[in-house]
Amino acid sequence: MMANTSDRFILQTRNLNLWYGERKALANINIDIQPQRVTAIIGPSGCGKSTLLRCFNRMNELLPGIRIEGQVLYNGEDLYGSNVDVTEVRYRIGMVFQKPTPFPKSIFENVAFGPRIHGLTENLAERVERSLQQAALWDEVKDRLHHNALGLSGGQQQRLCIARALALEPEVLLMDEPTSALDPVAAGKVEELIVNLKKRYTIVIVTHNLQQGARVADTTAFLLGGELVEIGPTSEMYTRPRDNRTEAYITGRFG
Amino acid sequence: MEKHETTRVSKALVKGVPLDGKGNGVHHESPPLGNTKPRPAEAPVRGLLFLSALVSVMTTIGIVLVLATEAVSFFKTVSVFDFLTGTKWTPLFEPKSFGIMPLLAGTLLVALGASLVAIPIGLASAIYLSEYSSHRVRSWVKPVLEVLAGVPTVVYGYFALTFITPILRRVFPEMSIFNAASASIAMGIMILPMVSSLSEDAMRAVPRSLREAAYALGSTRYEVASRVVVPAAASGITASFILAVSRAIGETMIVAIAAGATPKLTLNPLESIQTMTAYIVQVSLGDAPYGTIEYKTIFAVGLLLFLMTLGMNILGQWVTRRYREVYR
Ligand SMILES: Nc1ncnc2c1ncn2[C@@H]1O[C@H](COP(=O)(O)OP(=O)(O)OP(=O)(O)O)[C@@H](O)[C@H]1O
Numbered sequence: 001m002m003a004n005t006s007d008r009f010i011l012q013t014r015n016l017n018l019w020y021g022e023r024k025a026l027a028n029i030n031i032d033i034q035p036q037r038v039t040a041i042i043g044p045s046g047c048g049k050s051t052l053l054r055c056f057n058r059m060n061e062l063l064p065g066i067r068i069e070g071q072v073l074y075n076g077e078d079l080y081g082s083n084v085d086v087t088e089v090r091y092r093i094g095m096v097f098q099k100p101t102p103f104p105k106s107i108f109e110n111v112a113f114g115p116r117i118h119g120l121t122e123n124l125a126e127r128v129e130r131s132l133q134q135a136a137l138w139d140e141v142k143d144r145l146h147h148n149a150l151g152l153s154g155g156q157q158q159r160l161c162i163a164r165a166l167a168l169e170p171e172v173l174l175m176d177e178p179t180s181a182l183d184p185v186a187a188g189k190v191e192e193l194i195v196n197l198k199k200r201y202t203i204v205i206v207t208h209n210l211q212q213g214a215r216v217a218d219t220t221a222f223l224l225g226g227e228l229v230e231i232g233p234t235s236e237m238y239t240r241p242r243d244n245r246t247e248a249y250i251t252g253r254f255g
Numbered sequence: 256m257e258k259h260e261t262t263r264v265s266k267a268l269v270k271g272v273p274l275d276g277k278g279n280g281v282h283h284e285s286p287p288l289g290n291t292k293p294r295p296a297e298a299p300v301r302g303l304l305f306l307s308a309l310v311s312v313m314t315t316i317g318i319v320l321v322l323a324t325e326a327v328s329f330f331k332t333v334s335v336f337d338f339l340t341g342t343k344w345t346p347l348f349e350p351k352s353f354g355i356m357p358l359l360a361g362t363l364l365v366a367l368g369a370s371l372v373a374i375p376i377g378l379a380s381a382i383y384l385s386e387y388s389s390h391r392v393r394s395w396v397k398p399v400l401e402v403l404a405g406v407p408t409v410v411y412g413y414f415a416l417t418f419i420t421p422i423l424r425r426v427f428p429e430m431s432i433f434n435a436a437s438a439s440i441a442m443g444i445m446i447l448p449m450v451s452s453l454s455e456d457a458m459r460a461v462p463r464s465l466r467e468a469a470y471a472l473g474s475t476r477y478e479v480a481s482r483v484v485v486p487a488a489a490s491g492i493t494a495s496f497i498l499a500v501s502r503a504i505g506e507t508m509i510v511a512i513a514a515g516a517t518p519k520l521t522l523n524p525l526e527s528i529q530t531m532t533a534y535i536v537q538v539s540l541g542d543a544p545y546g547t548i549e550y551k552t553i554f555a556v557g558l559l560l561f562l563m564t565l566g567m568n569i570l571g572q573w574v575t576r577r578y579r580e581v582y583r
């Protein structure tokens with residue numbers, strides 16, 4: 001295999017620009033995401049973290065009036081290419097949202113949702129169990145798989161949403177502030193889970209919580225005003241930031 | 256008493272006056288209460304509004320009382336059992352027979368036919384409006400549907416008789432001029448806006464985040480609509496069906512014009528039938544002398560009709576309330 005840069009990175013953006021109508025939200029983003037690592041995107045509110053994350057699974061397309069320029073590469077392939085099926089993109093690149101979004105269905109049916117629509121119905125029960133195990137939820141719900149998922153606590157619901165995403169065995173898991181709606185104990189569980197999941201998955205996580213970023217992320221990217229200020233190994237970023245805007249943010253002088 | 260306290264506290268807060276722990280500002284700068292200018296008195300307004308509300312409540316009670324007393328007097332002659340189970344309805348001819356089944360069958364046949372038209376088309380257009388259409392398309396389709404809802408029912412009646420029936424008779428030459436099918440179709444079109452707009456409301460109430468979650472798992476638009484939105488809105492959609500069917504059961508004009516006046520225990524939509532409502536119209540317009548048994552039949556039929564639509568409306572509301580609780 002060639003030692004092409006795109007072989008080493010699972011997701012990359014090339015001069016990515018994005019506008020909401022007239023408003024520019026991302027400016028010239030060039031970012032490389034390493035496989036089987038946790039990459040955190042940090043930055044003050046409104047800097048474009050969610051917007052960037054949603055470029056990676058083409059969720060932005062659901063919004064009217066959006067315009068995208070530049071490229072997003074997935075294993076070196078243009079994610080926005082004309083021959084690419086967007087449902088396939090989202091099958092391979094899963095997403096967990098800020099607020100838990102369980103469907104008003106049973107716990108089992110929530111996890112089975114993705115496999116069912118993609119025709120992975122062989123050994124469905126095993127797949128559901130495995131996903132719930134990976135999301136560290138199995139023991140809590142195994143006796144009530146057919147109860148409504150809305151009866152779970154917030155933290156359990158969020159782990160259910162993680163299980164639901166994992167049921168498709170995606171290569172990448174995108175997480176947009178997955179713990180910000182949870183209490184500290186539940187948030188801790190989800191964090192622990194993220195660290196365990198990186199053995200098998202590539203994780204990109206948006207977080208407002210710098211301590212959390214420091215605990216879970218191998219690489220950190222700092223975004224400000226729609227621009228990527230810097231990206232690097234988390235420990236370096238937190239101890240010796242290259243850019244003084246990063247330093248200002250990390251030391252709490254703004255944002 | 257409580258109001259008094261909060262006023263003090265909020266005034267103190269606004270002025271930045273420190274509180275002494277009992278909710279009293281330490282400095283008493285605020286003017287004493289009860290000093291404000293008099294405003295239009297509350298009591299007469301309240302009384303007037305209450306009277307207005309009372310009018311509709313009293314009317315309802317009055318209607319029920321009249322229905323019930325006349326019906327009771329009817330049931331002194333004809334037993335409730337014979338009324339409900341009899342299969343012959345000939346109160347206007349000899350030998351008189353008072354079995355409601357033919358009228359009930361006619362009513363249900365037309366309501367069923369109307370549902371077969373309105374439910375699939377109404378649901379499909381609701382899905383289209385809520386999940387597929389652009390804002391621009393919706394902005395002209397919705398008013399058109401509202402116009403459909405505003406067409407007087409007598410127009411639907413003539414539409415059935417002069418337009419739908421001739422077309423159907425080309426396909427089914429043996430069909431009666433007055434028949435259940437034409438009335439069903441016209442009534443289906445009449446209740447369609449109700450199904451589509453109530454169902455659409457229910458679907459729009461499904462949070463956007465659920466749709467996003469489904470898209471993020473690689474769902475197509477159709478899968479999002481059919482597997483997430485429609486099931487999540489199921490109770491609201493069901494309620495819209497129930498309310499529309501209840502409307503169809505109580506509808507009068509279309510069936511009186513287009514469905515015929517021959518009470519018949521049949522499920523064949525090509526035949527002429529009579530519904531409960533159409534029967535009441537027939538007797539009311541005719542000259543059944545006051546106090547006779549045929550005069551009293553309309554109260555018995557009316558009471559049953561009232562109970563049926565009441566039951567369906569209660570069911571519809573109960574289902575609606577249940578679905579509201581889903582997202583709490
Ligand atoms: N749907 C939208 N339409 C128009 N503008 C939007 C939309 N979504 C986001 N924006 C704007 O784009 C910018 C980036 O938003 P984004 O949600 O990506 O920020 P964020 O970094 O995730 O913020 P937060 O930390 O508050 O979640 C913001 O200025 C926001 O106002």
Ligand SMILES: [Mg+2]
Nearest residue numbers: 049050051176
């Ligand atoms: Mg965000």
